[in-house]
Amino acid sequence: MRFLFILFVPFMLLSSCSNLEKKRQVVSAIEQWIGKELLYPNSTIFTIQGVDTLDNAFLEEYSYTIVSYVDSIGCTSCKLQLNRWNIFMQEVDSISKKKVNLNFIFHPKNMQEIINILKVNAFKHPVWIDINDSFNKLNHLSSNMSFQTFLLDKDNKVVSIGNPIYNPQVKELYLNIIQGKQLGRENKSKHIITKVSIDRSSVSMGSFDWQEEQKSAFTLKNTGDKPLVIQDVTTSCGCTTVAYSKEPLQPGGATTLEVVYKAERPEHFDKTITLYCNTDNSPLTLKISGDAK
Numbered sequence: 001m002r003f004l005f006i007l008f009v010p011f012m013l014l015s016s017c018s019n020l021e022k023k024r025q026v027v028s029a030i031e032q033w034i035g036k037e038l039l040y041p042n043s044t045i046f047t048i049q050g051v052d053t054l055d056n057a058f059l060e061e062y063s064y065t066i067v068s069y070v071d072s073i074g075c076t077s078c079k080l081q082l083n084r085w086n087i088f089m090q091e092v093d094s095i096s097k098k099k100v101n102l103n104f105i106f107h108p109k110n111m112q113e114i115i116n117i118l119k120v121n122a123f124k125h126p127v128w129i130d131i132n133d134s135f136n137k138l139n140h141l142s143s144n145m146s147f148q149t150f151l152l153d154k155d156n157k158v159v160s161i162g163n164p165i166y167n168p169q170v171k172e173l174y175l176n177i178i179q180g181k182q183l184g185r186e187n188k189s190k191h192i193i194t195k196v197s198i199d200r201s202s203v204s205m206g207s208f209d210w211q212e213e214q215k216s217a218f219t220l221k222n223t224g225d226k227p228l229v230i231q232d233v234t235t236s237c238g239c240t241t242v243a244y245s246k247e248p249l250q251p252g253g254a255t256t257l258e259v260v261y262k263a264e265r266p267e268h269f270d271k272t273i274t275l276y277c278n279t280d281n282s283p284l285t286l287k288i289s290g291d292a293k
């Protein structure tokens with residue numbers, strides 16, 4: 001079974017890598033982690049919103065567990081995307097009869113900030129606020145956020161790696177594993193592949209009052225000979241939202257990604273928008289930046 005996952009998981013994840021170095025990183029991470037048991041220190045204490053303490057025996061009640069580690073680097077609320085996790089777990093529960101657990105492990109700069117974020121987002125899955133970063137030190141986690149989320153079996157062994165919130169291919173893989181579907185190589189030649197051009201890859205929003213919502217747009221054109229389908233758009237921050245048409249774009253047609261940025265505080269920002277579509281160079285990375293004062 002371990003060989004099957006090593007064979008299949010890279011293929012799924014590599015379809016979202018656009019350069020050789022990224023592909024090497026993915027392969028290395030997968031070879032390192034698949035089949036490895038994640039360890040918990042004896043001092044592990046899971047809670048709900050930092051209040052209700054859970055007996056660690058609950059970890060043994062599930063067929064699968066998704067574990068996501070979040071460090072203290074950068075904007076925590078941006079990285080978490082808890083609303084999207086809530087939606088994803090509703091989908092998981094619907095196909096698994098609630099036999100999949102989700103655990104977040106935080107190593108925060110500010111514990112109260114984490115608790116407030118959990119409450120604001122009505123996030124009621126188990127969390128461990130790991131002040132000493134014991135989980136990371138024990139398991140020697142990657143510093144790459146893409147490799148800090150794991151799907152574990154009932155024995156706490158890694159069966160897949162990657163963040164299903166940021167990557168639709170990872171999401172599809174997780175759901176297939178949870179449902180017990182037969183895994184195998186996809187035949188990419190069966191996929192409809194086209195070409196796309198974008199009017200620009202980055203936008204500067206300049207300086208503005210941080211309390212004022214900012215809007216911008218990217219224009220996509222289908223330059224291939226097959227319909228273009230935007231499969232998903234993810235952002236590096238919950239403060240950035242993107243609206244787009246889900247209808248297939250015919251060859252020669254154009255469509256717009258409407259971007260809205262709402263600052264949470266005064267700051268200089270550089271945010272990333274990742275576009276997944278049926279092109280060979282998917283995903284495409286777009287940037288917005290500016291100074292919210």
